Amino acid sequence: xxxSGLVLALLSGAVLSSAxxxxxxxxxxxxxxxxxxxxxxxxxxxxxxxxxxxxxEVGVFLxxxxxxxxxxxxxxxATSALNDxxxxxxxxxxxxxxxxxxxxxxxxxxxxxxxxxxxxxxxNEVDKYRAELLQALTGATGRxx
Amino acid sequence: xxxLDRWIEQGSRDLAQRSSxxxxxxxxxxxxxxxxxxxxxxxxxxxxxxGAGQPQEEGDPSSxxxxxxxxxxxxxxxxxxxxxxxxxxxxxxxxxxxxxTCLNPADGRNYVISYNDCCGKSSCGACLCQRDExxxxxxxxxxxxxxxxxxxxxxxxxxxxxxxxxxxxxEES
Numbered sequence: 001x002x003x004s005g006l007v008l009a010l011l012s013g014a015v016l017s018s019a020x021x022x023x024x025x026x027x028x029x030x031x032x033x034x035x036x037x038x039x040x041x042x043x044x045x046x047x048x049x050x051x052x053x054x055x056x057e058v059g060v061f062l063x064x065x066x067x068x069x070x071x072x073x074x075x076x077x078a079t080s081a082l083n084d085x086x087x088x089x090x091x092x093x094x095x096x097x098x099x100x101x102x103x104x105x106x107x108x109x110x111x112x113x114x115x116x117x118x119x120x121x122x123x124n125e126v127d128k129y130r131a132e133l134l135q136a137l138t139g140a141t142g143r144x145x
Numbered sequence: 146x147x148x149l150d151r152w153i154e155q156g157s158r159d160l161a162q163r164s165s166x167x168x169x170x171x172x173x174x175x176x177x178x179x180x181x182x183x184x185x186x187x188x189x190x191x192x193x194x195x196g197a198g199q200p201q202e203e204g205d206p207s208s209x210x211x212x213x214x215x216x217x218x219x220x221x222x223x224x225x226x227x228x229x230x231x232x233x234x235x236x237x238x239x240x241x242x243x244x245x246t247c248l249n250p251a252d253g254r255n256y257v258i259s260y261n262d263c264c265g266k267s268s269c270g271a272c273l274c275q276r277d278e279x280x281x282x283x284x285x286x287x288x289x290x291x292x293x294x295x296x297x298x299x300x301x302x303x304x305x306x307x308x309x310x311x312x313x314x315x316e317e318s
Contacts, residue, residue: 031314051296
């Protein structure tokens, strides 16, 4: 094998193994969503009754710093049984799967470190906080909730 | 009969002139390798993957011992005019539910089970089962079966429970 052939083989090996790791992370996030979130948020993120709808909506929160933080500080996230890495991963999965066109611009994925810090301050008065947050966001973006 | 004899002989001679023993081996070899490789084609893998979502089944869905009921606490809809997947007539399935995993003895794999309650009529009263594997206290609300899961339905009256396979559990790597 020539040197360039060897380099090519090594590179394609690296690409393949990173694709396999991405695939594993995706499957883990999907499974974590099923076990820890889907019971209330429903399989496609539509929600039900008092469970807020995430489908085509959840990206709105990413338009402000407080909104981005809210998605981690909300008790379902902050106090979940998932560790920081898997919580970050399932949040990123939810945004990619459910946000649709409610995300404007490029989505910066949550990191373990960011999630680790934010979940130290879980929200108490969630409904009130959420309503105020969305009111501020609607005022800023003109998007109807 | 003479006609048949002549016909067979003619056919055999024609075949012998047109073909060789190596040709037969080549054809037969190609056929054997070809048929053996059919399961390797992507289409075969796709159908196998599809089968993974629909587990092999064994056991009686009207019995508490049925594999999907490993964490159930309530009346089996299978005994109340519904099934392990469907609600009895006149009841409404709650979209909000609790979810766990159960081991399927038929294939040795764990599946994600959704225990959707059927609501809108008073308690069914038949086949009360309480297995509670993986059940957690109410301070872990998404993993407890002690609360009434008739949430998001028009009526909060609990009738019976289903156990629906919603996925294959990811094995720890």
